[in-house]
Amino acid sequence: MNHKKFYGIFPYLVTPLDEKGRLKEQVLADLVDHLIRKGVHGLTPLGSTGEAPYLDWDTKRRTIEVVVKSTAGRVPVVAGVCNNSTEGAVHEAAEIEKLGVDGLLTLMPGYFPLNDQQVVAHFRAIAKAVSCPITLYTNPKFQTWDLTVEALRELAEEPNILYLKDASGNAGKIMSIVTNLGQRIKIFSDTSSVPLFMFLIGAVGWMSGPACVIPVQSIELYEAASQKRWDEAVELQKKQWPLNVAFQRFSLSACVKAGLEMQGFPVGPPLPPQKQLDAEGRRIVESILKSIGAL
Helix, strand or coil: CCCCCCCEEEEECCCCECCCCCECHHHHHHHHHHHHHHCCCCEECCCCCCCHHHCCHHHHHHHHHHHHHHHCCCCCEEEEEECCCHHHHHHHHHHHHHCCCCEEEEECCCCCCCCHHHHHHHHHHHHHHCCCCEEEEECHHHCCCCCCHHHHHHHCCCCCEEEEEECCCCHHHHHHHHHHHCCCCEEEECCCCCHHHHHHCCCCEEEECHHHCCHHHHHHHHHHHHCCCHHHHHHHHHHHHHHHHHHHHCCHHHHHHHHHHHCCCCCCCCCCCCCCCCHHHHHHHHHHHHHHCCC
């Protein structure tokens, strides 16, 4: 199977929206171009930071069209598929692949509890519906399920399931995945785990909301880790960590959108029932971005 290898920094793109929830296409195109010029290795529209669970299908489709066109093949585009139902996710995956993406990030928000067999069946159905590479995404904070090592072993039977972004924060489980399946499924770090730890155990990159506002600093951390300059990487991680703490305290999308507004990208507010950062939140994020050198 010939495809671009995915590695490095993949910002989770915000979805710029006006007051009526309509996509701000030029703002999105400008953000894509800005991030590529800063040196990111790929882009991920419609992830958590992109508010995928809140968007209707027309907005999702148009978002991907704009990102693919603006990227113009310069870096891989790995687009999010976010749907509670297997039928809905299969439909989205097949339609998104037709739009010219390089891969899919598959996430399933939770509602009713699911066992391993149900989770495996869901992601297996998506994998069989497309030919492009798939990154599995698990984040138990937003789900009623998690990907176990056993479930991943079954899903690894699908030839196009090649990557995993694990946001469980469970270091023991992630070590078990790397130990048992590290030769078969490559790992991306998430935002809330320490990327440095993930790089240390072999992660190939970092899919990250914060990378929208600190792309250069994220790349510096990745490159230091890739070159095993661990002391430098530790200091870079420490410098960036307050931003992640702020993102955990406030809404991720609201924080990233506020930061981008400060940098001159009029991306608009997050969709309700989310809310914009209040004055205190904006002050905290602005102070952190200045200390990191991103403002």
